[in-house]
Amino acid sequence: MTRPRFREQVLLAREEAIVASVNRLLAEKGFEAMTVDAVVADVGIAKASLYKHFTSKEELAAAAMVRVLDRALDELARLRALPPNALGRLEAVARWSYEQQIAGQMPILPSQNSTLRAALTQDKAYMDRLMQLSDELGGWIVEAQREGHVDAALPPELVLYTLFARACDPVLTAIRASGAHSDEQIVGWLVRTWLKGLAT
Amino acid sequence: MTRPRFREQVLLAREEAIVASVNRLLAEKGFEAMTVDAVVADVGIAKASLYKHFTSKEELAAAAMVRVLDRALDELARLRALPPNALGRLEAVARWSYEQQIAGQMPILPSQNSTLRAALTQDKAYMDRLMQLSDELGGWIVEAQREGHVDAALPPELVLYTLFARACDPVLTAIRASGAHSDEQIVGWLVRTWLKGLAT
DNA sequence: GTCTATAAAGCGATAGAC
DNA sequence: GTCTATCGCTTTATAGAC
Numbered sequence: 001m002t003r004p005r006f007r008e009q010v011l012l013a014r015e016e017a018i019v020a021s022v023n024r025l026l027a028e029k030g031f032e033a034m035t036v037d038a039v040v041a042d043v044g045i046a047k048a049s050l051y052k053h054f055t056s057k058e059e060l061a062a063a064a065m066v067r068v069l070d071r072a073l074d075e076l077a078r079l080r081a082l083p084p085n086a087l088g089r090l091e092a093v094a095r096w097s098y099e100q101q102i103a104g105q106m107p108i109l110p111s112q113n114s115t116l117r118a119a120l121t122q123d124k125a126y127m128d129r130l131m132q133l134s135d136e137l138g139g140w141i142v143e144a145q146r147e148g149h150v151d152a153a154l155p156p157e158l159v160l161y162t163l164f165a166r167a168c169d170p171v172l173t174a175i176r177a178s179g180a181h182s183d184e185q186i187v188g189w190l191v192r193t194w195l196k197g198l199a200t
Numbered sequence: 201m202t203r204p205r206f207r208e209q210v211l212l213a214r215e216e217a218i219v220a221s222v223n224r225l226l227a228e229k230g231f232e233a234m235t236v237d238a239v240v241a242d243v244g245i246a247k248a249s250l251y252k253h254f255t256s257k258e259e260l261a262a263a264a265m266v267r268v269l270d271r272a273l274d275e276l277a278r279l280r281a282l283p284p285n286a287l288g289r290l291e292a293v294a295r296w297s298y299e300q301q302i303a304g305q306m307p308i309l310p311s312q313n314s315t316l317r318a319a320l321t322q323d324k325a326y327m328d329r330l331m332q333l334s335d336e337l338g339g340w341i342v343e344a345q346r347e348g349h350v351d352a353a354l355p356p357e358l359v360l361y362t363l364f365a366r367a368c369d370p371v372l373t374a375i376r377a378s379g380a381h382s383d384e385q386i387v388g389w390l391v392r393t394w395l396k397g398l399a400t
Numbered sequence: 401g402t403c404t405a406t407a408a409a410g411c412g413a414t415a416g417a418c
Numbered sequence: 419g420t421c422t423a424t425c426g427c428t429t430t431a432t433a434g435a436c
Contacts, residue, residue: 011401030312032232036430046403051431111370112230112308157378158389161371168370170311171361178357189358197397211419236412246421251413 015053015063018043023064026107031061031116058119062126064107068100069129076136086143087150090163091195093137097167098187102176106167134160150198159198166194215253215263217243223264226307231261231316258319262326264307268300269329276336286343287350290363291395293337297367298387302376306367334360350398359398366394 021042025034036057040047054060075096079089100106109116120126141159144150150159175186221242225234236257240247254260275296279289300306309316320326341359344350350359375386 030310032310033312035428037428047430048404048432049402052401055431057430108312110230110232110310111373112228112233154389154393155375155381157380158371158375158386161374162393164374165369165371169365170368171358171365173311174361174364175355175358180357181355186358189354193354193362193397195397196399197393197395199396207419235410237410247412248414248422249420252419255413257412 011053014043014045018045018050018053018060019063019067022060023067023107024104026061026064026109027101027104030108031057031110031113036060056119058116059123061107061109061116062120062123065109065120066123066125066129068105068107069126069133071100071105072096072133073129073136076133085147085149086140087147087195089140090137090144090150091191094163094166094191094194095187097163098169098172098190101167101169101172102183102187108168137163148200151200154198162194162198166190211253214243214245218245218250218253218260219263219267222260223267223307224304226261226264226309227301227304230308231310231313236260256319258316259323261307261309261316262320262323265309265320266323266325266329268305268307269326269333271300271305272296272333273329273336276333285347285349286340287347287395289340290337290344290350291391294363294366294391294394295387297363298369298372298390301367301369301372302383302387308368337363348400351400354398362394362398366390 018039021039022034025038025042028034036047036050039060040050043050050060054063072093075093079092083089083092097106109120111117137160138156141150141156141163145152145154145156169190171190172186175181176183218239221239222234225238225242228234236247236250239260240250243250250260254263272293275293279292283289283292297306309320311317337360338356341350341356345352345354345356369390371390372386375381376383
């Protein structure tokens with residue numbers, strides 16, 4: 001037992017570096033196009049070393065998702081105090097999602113890949129955070145419906161899914177590629193049309 | 201030259217069968233998860249035979265997209281006569297897109313795959329139809345803006361992209377999976393919230 | 401634990417007989 | 419043109435030396 005805490009710190013730092021690279025590469029290329037070789041090249045370690053920390057490519061993606069969900073939960077905690085009403089908080093979350101995309105911090109996972117889905121649903125850390133996020137956002141949605149800002153006829157579930165879909169909205173990339181408008185302008189349009197569509 | 205027209209018909213029928221399978225498999229699994237082996241197994245031919253008709257997997261996807269764009273153009277032609285105003289026609293197109301998805305007829309292509317994008321942009325049949333579709337829909341959008349049904353402050357380009365995004369809206373699959381609502385109900389909600397978001 | 405080297409498998413694409 | 423059989427490449431994953 002020679003300085004176990006120090007070694008532990010080093011290992012955690014390496015894992016953190018791996019997850020950071022995975023997050024970036026997932027945002028750039030998506031899950032299928034991201035190769036484990038690219039990850040280890042980016043981190044600067046050998047592939048076998050990576051597989052000592054994570055036992056599969058799916059587990060890598062799950063770790064990146066946990067990281068993103070943690071950042072989202074942090075943002076929710078920050079928003080809980082700030083905006084006056086539920087609608088303002090939902091708007092801020094949508095805006096935050098778009099900004100994460102623009103910053104290249106939003107990993108892209110294929111919703112159809114069955115092995116990946118299985119790995120995610122069996123990952124307790126991921127599922128816990130997803131549930132927590134859904135619960136809190138679901139509460140805000142119901143609140144916004146009670147306040148008359150969101151159509152009460154819409155299932156809160158549907159509203160929640162449309163919010164999640166903002167995190168991978170292809171329209172953002174498409175219209176940014178045209179180069180005709182500023183990022184702030186685009187995000188404003190997208191967030192506002194989203195909310196207006198949900199209004200009473 | 202023994203019965204050339206007949207042989208030609210047989211070849212065309214086989215190509216049609218291939219494209220139909222590709223279309224279905226693309227809708228089911230997406231481009232990367234769809235293997236050429238799965239296509240030939242579905243059609244019931246040998247792989248080398250398929251490569252006599254299409255020289256690459258990308259070309260297969262392009263053919264499927266041409267097929268879908270043709271169906272979309274047919275639908276536009278049908279709508280050109282029916283609904284009274286541009287807004288009604290746009291609504292009908294969105295509804296049609298969702299119905300194609302439900303019917304498993306909407307191929308899913310990754311917007312990031314560079315080799316696929318290159319193959320598509322160099323495919324004249326695909327680009328011609330895409331331009332034609334964009335032009336006609338763009339005209340309807342501007343018309344709806346002039347009639348005061350769509351916010352004139354939004355770039356028509358952005359509105360067009362949001363319409364294209366309806367063709368691969370992940371919310372449809374997510375909420376259908378819950379099984380709590382009928383397809384008609386879901387499509388109605390999604391189309392209406394989309395249009396309401398664009399309103400003046 | 402990390403490295404080099406390699407196994408094992410899946411994929412797109414092709415050669416050659418018929 | 420279609421088939422069987424296989425190539426060549428990429429990718430995930432692991433063995434074994436240090």
